[in-house]
Amino acid sequence: MAKGIKVLSNKSMSLNDQLVECKRPEIVYIPLVNHSKMDCECLVKVGDKVLKGTVIGRRNDNIDLPIHASVSGKVIGIEEKLYCNGEGVKCVAIENDFREKSVDLRGAKKNIASYSKDDFITILKECAVTGMGGGDFPTYIKYKSELNTIIVNAAECEPYITADYMMVKLHADEILEAVDAIMEINGIDKGIIAIKESNIEMRDEFIHYLGTYPKITITMVRNVYPIGWEKLLIKEILGIEYEKLPSDKGIVVNNVSTIYAIYKALKYRRPISKRIVTVTGERLQEPKNILIRLGTSMKNVIEEFGGYIGSSKIRFIAGGPMMGTCLDTDDLVVTKNLNCVLVIDDKDEADLPCIRCGRCIAVCPANICPVLIKDKVNDFESLKYLHPEKCIECGLCSYICPSKIRIRESVREAKKEIRRH
Amino acid sequence: MKKFLKWIMDENPLFVLCLGMCPALAVTTTFENGYLMGLSVLIVLLFSNIVVSLISKVIDNHIRIPAYIMIIATFVTILEIIINTYVEPLSKTLGIYLPLIVVNCIILGRALSYASNNKVVPSIIDAFKIGLGYTFALSLIGLVRELLGNNTITIMDRISNLTGYIMKYEIFPSNSVIPNQLFLSPAGAFLTMGLLLGIINALRREDIK
Amino acid sequence: MEFGFDNGPHLKDKDHTSKIMSRLLMALTPIIIFAVYKNGLLPYLEGYTNLYGMLKPLIIILLGVLTSITVEIIYFRFILNKKDNLIEEVKRSYALFPGLFVALTLPINTPLWLVVLGSLIATLIGKLLFGGLGHNIFNPALVGCLFVIASYGALIGARGGYLNPMEIDTIAGVTPLTNLSNINYVGTWSNIVKPFGSLRDFLLGFIPGSLGETSKILILLSFIYLAVTKVIKWVVPVCYVSVVFVMTFIIGTMNNIDIFYPLFHILSGGLLFGAVFMATDPITSPTTRIGQIIFGLGLGLLTVIFRFLSPYPEGVLTSILTMNMLVVIIDKIGAKAKFKKGYLNISLIVLLICIITFSIYIGYNLKSNTNKVDDRFNIIEIREENNKVIYEVTQKGFKGLIKANITIANDKIIDVDITSQSETYWMEMENQNYINRLINKQDDLENVDVVSGATISSNALKAMVENVLADYEVRK
Known part of the structure; x- marks a missing residue:
């Protein structure tokens, strides 16, 4: 297997000390999608009043996952909006009443490590925890088998993106608490946090709180792309190769932002309603990490933070520069799996014939x-x-x-x- | 003239149908060998087409191929005996490729596909079309190979005891333009045929457009 | 604000095909300069040739390059009818490389019109007719070279072949590999290496050969540079040269020749130049790593087979063209071997068995050949008179048969009387009293030095004396 290539990181552009939060949106658009299913069932109709966390849609094939509202307000319609894969999807449009009323939920335990495994999986399902590194894969499926190792993927190998780094800076203790709880609930005895070699500040953040958790260790991985890919990461840290899924060998890999979502789910039984998005690129006035409410249209966010600079053509990319999708408008809806919005120059590159260099x-x-x-x-x-x-x-x-x-x-x-x- | 060229190039057995390539590569070391081989194929094709188109209704489907081969073999043998008697040098040059006309794909192919389904007169015309096309192709290859490989053009040498003339001309003086002996070898034959095939098909495509 | 669109990754590596090609050209520059120096400037300074002869290597190279560029321009303009962006298209097609390599691979004494023809065939048939850059199957320069050498080989040989004007007068007529094939592939230091100097001359490049292939040290340095900057596929030359080394080592040891034999084979002929520049042409070599290994091993095997078992002394050109033909299959094996290790193991084992079998076969064949009587030697008549045995014999020399009467008395040769010969350089041998030396040292013929300037003739005389002695031993 190839060992990965060192690519330019360009990460310093979006690293600022404080995380800023964007203005609360007037209308949010919640797409009725999850992972590969683009048309989930809609459970509300126009005029319904919803609270923060109300189930407004459901994926009902062999994977059962609810879709939650991220604000309280009134459903004003079903519109088609641009999703991060470039396609238009049906979204439930909710008018924000700015009251931030949440659904009244009881039943969360104070000691989050004391859930049973079945309860754990039920909670993950209930709070619709999905992969937040871009994969949008339902997390509860990963925990259904017998496990012996958990790897927290804080490598963030794609250039420009620093959302996970910001998450660790603010919530390192909660993340560690969640990892410890997961380990205890599932009977896992090895917990590893994977951090890039060059990212010493992130390691220091974790070390600050690591004393309480003797079973969790930190491994520094090489600063190459795509070390954040499951297969390569497991081979690099543990030296194990697997055929189809890492759970075949009892290993589970989760993005560090997903772990925070699991924390929120275990501690408060709440789905997340905001996420950190790295909005960056050479053509933006103010590149930074922004905490954005799910369902916000990126157009408003970019306008709020200074808009674009320059007048030549731009490329508006949902995701990182390597794996992101290029879009043709900026009317993109922020979802759980959007970790970066990149705005760069549009360069025309003509291609030459293949010289079969290999x-x-x-x-x-x-x-x-x-x-x-x-x-x-x-x-x-x-x-x-x-x-x-x-x-x-x-x-x-x-x-x-x-x-x-x-x-x-x-x-x-x-x-x-x-x-x- | 152009119409005639189009008529024989339209279904040219060597350049378009790519049949009968083996004798084309082997005997075309001179221009004369080329056109004489082509004429032999023409004669055999003519007579076998006539006979096949007359008899085809009577022959049972299962023994079609052996029967046609017998017919073709008869005419090839007659031709071989005639050539052996009157033009012995030619039979020495053509060597084994004269009897091999029996299994030349062109003759059997035309017998099966055209002559067995059509009347006598169209079969005769078809035989001339294919035969003249083959002769043209072979003589072209022979001309190029001999000109480049030997600096000569031989129009009448092997059949000289029949006609009484020898027409063998040296085109470029041997001490200033040196012949390229690659073209007389089988490698050069493949090269010539490939390039001619490409050029002729490129011209045909432009014509069709 | 206008939005652009692109599918692929939005970050690209800085390397570019044009940079790769310019690095390749940079690596070739020292070799070109050395070629012009050794084949043009040096003979001029030593007085063996005139001003035209000094510039001839440079003219050959420029002619090759200009022809291939012109052919491409004509092809693009008139046959493909691309009127706009003509210069851009020709630049993208890197037209100068087939012509440059043809000029560097053809023998030095090729007439200029033949260089033009070779470059024309290389560009047109070897590259353009297949579809232009990236679509050809055979190395275009080698196609052109093969055409020229197959068609007009005798003509080039008659004008001097691979030797520049200085070497024609000092070394008499052959390249190291031709010399080796003339003495039946086995010999000693004195008849394999010494006629051309020491192995250091081979390394530096002062031996007969084509323009590009003589200076081995420059080729090695270029190889290191190109491998480090990832311009060429370094696996191919490494496997190629190692296999040739191993096979000639086995052949040499089976015939009791020292370690210089494999070194001689690597440092002579077009092996290093072909391995580093021709075999690694990116378009015509495999793309998978395992495919490259198989390619290199196959090349080494074929080169040794062609050098020893075919009538031509040099096997690099034809072996590279043959393996180019097989690249599609090799890539298929390489792709399948990524997931099924069996393919890799089987192909490597088959190649290794072939390598060992062929080297043992060749080595054994050569050994038994040297025990046989020299087939260029013929006894016409043996007379006995007055207690002397007179042998009337013929031996094949450089330009024909050397006929002699050799008189043996008291178990020793006392006289060698040459009755007829047609050797070109006979004067040298007479001037150095070679025949007397052979007679005086007939017990120790191994250590008689050949006459430089008349290598083959002197070797032939030596062989004749040896054969007569051997026959006399048997008849006693």
Whole structure:
């Protein structure tokens, strides 16, 4: 397997001391989506009054996950808004009454480590805890099997993004408490926090509180991309390789912001209603980390913080520069899985013919051959032994190509070809 | 003239259908060998087409191929005996490729696909079309190979005892333009044929557009 | 505010194909300068050639490059009909490389029109007809070279072949590998290496060869530079040269030759130049790492087979072209081997078995060949008169048969009377009293030095004397 490539980090741009919170939005749009399901069932109708935390939608296939309102107010309609994958999705539009009334919930325990495993999974389901590093995968599914190790992924390997770092700066003690509780509930005896080698401040934040938790250790991982990918991280820290899921070997990996959401769920039985988003890039007046209410439209947030600079074309990207999606308006809805909004120059790069240098194959962390897949995009017989379905779309092949060919697109097309058969 | 060229290039067995390439590469070391081989194929094709189109209704479907091969073999043998008697040097040059006309894909292919389904007169016209196309192709390859590989053009040498003339011309003086012996070898034959195939098909495509 | 759109990652590495090509050109520059110095400037300064001869290597290189660029411009303008951005298209196609490599690989005495023809064939057939940059299967420069050498090899040989004007007068006529094949591939230091100098001359590059391939030390330095800056696939030359070393080492040891034999093989001919610049051409070599290993091993195997078992003395050109043909299959094996280790193991084992088998076969063949009678030697008549045995024999020399009457008396050769010969450099041997030296040292023929300037003729005479002695021993 390839070892990863050191890419430019550009993280200092968005590191400021204080976290700022944006103005409370007048209307929030809650998309009726979760992970791969783009059309969840809507449980409210126009005119309904909702509170913060009311279940307004539900994913009801083999995964049962509710969708919560993030403000209290009145449902004014169902609109189509831009989601972070570039598609338009149906959203429930709620008019904010600015009263911040929450649903009255009881039943949370003071000692969060004293839940039973079944209760733990029920709570995760109830509070709709999903992966907040961009994956949006329902977290409770990861905890259904027998586990022996938990890895907290605080590596944040993509350039520009510092949302997790800000989270650790503010909530390191709560995160550690949550990790300890998870370990006790699930019978896990090894807890590891993975931090990038260059990120010494984050390590110091954790060490401040680590004394109370002897079972949790900190491991520094190499400063390369994509070390934050599960498979590479587990191989780097534990030296274990797995076939399909890390839970096969009893390992669970969670993003550090997801751990904070689990804390909120275990301690107060509340779903999160805001998240830290790194709004950054060379074309923004004030790049910084902003605490944004879920459902806010990014257009208003950017206007509030100074707007764009320069007049040439910009690229508006939901997500990081490597794996993010480029959008054609800034009317993006903030959701749980949006960790960064990036605004940079739009450069036109013409591509040259492929000189078959083989760098894409040398650099691929998933151990496949992008250039050979590009040759045989429509040839199902050959794609069978080339395994394009293993691609994690990290973008390193297109990054390293000296002819600036967009190889990742060809692999994506090959994936579609495989799915068609 | 252009119409005639189009007629024989339209379904040219060598450049378009890519059949009968083996003799094309082997015997075309001179221009004369090329067109004589083509004429032999033409004669055999003509007679076998006539006979096949006359008899095809009577032959049972299961023994079609052996029957046609027998017919073709008959005519090839007749041709071989004639050539052996009257033009012995030619039979020495063509060597084994004269009897191999029996299994030349062109003749069997045309018999199966055209002559067995059509009447006599269209079959005769088809035989001329394919045969003349093949002759043209072979003589073209032979011309290029001999010109580049030997600096000569031989128009009538092997059949000289029949006609009484020898027409073998040296085009470039040997001490100033040196012949390229690669083209006389089989490697050069492949090279010539490939390039000619490419050029002719490129011209055809432009014509069709 | 206008929004642009792009699919791929929005951060890109700084390296670019144009930088790779310019680094390659930079690595070739010292080799070009040395070639012009050794084949043009040095003979001029020593007085072996005139001003035109001094500039000839430079003219050859410039002609090759200009031809290939012109051909590409004509092709793009008239055949593909791209009227706008013509210069941009030709720049993107890196037209100068096939022509440059053709000029560096062809023998020095190639007539200029032939260099133009070779460069034309290389660019047109080797690269453009396949689809331009990135689509060709065969190394374009080697296609052009093969065409020229196969068509006009005799013509080039008659004008001097691989030797520059200075070497024609001092070394007499052959490259190290041709010399090796003339003495049947086995010999000693004195007849394999010494006629051309010491191994240091081989390393520095003062031996006969084509323009680019002689200076091994410069090629090695370029290899290190190119491997570190990741311009070429370094796995291929390393595997290639190691396999050739191992195989010639086995062949050498089986025939009781010292360690200089594999070193000689690596440092002579176009092996290093071909391994570092031709075999690693990115478009025609495999993209997967395992594929590159298989490619390198296959190349080494084929080169040794072609050098020893084929009538041509040099095997690099044809072996690279053959393996280029197999790159598609090799890449398939490389891709499958990423997930099924079995493919890697089987292909490596097959290659290793082939390597060991062939080296033992060749070594054994050569050993038994040297025990056989020299097949260039022929006994016409043996007469016995007055207690003397007179052998009338012929031996194949440089330009024909050398006929001689060798008289043996008291178990020793007392006279060698040459009755007819057509050697070009016979004067040298007469001037150095070579025949008398052979007669005086007939018990220790191994250590008689050959005459420089008439290597083959002197080797032939020595072989003739040896063969006569051997036959006399048997008949006693």
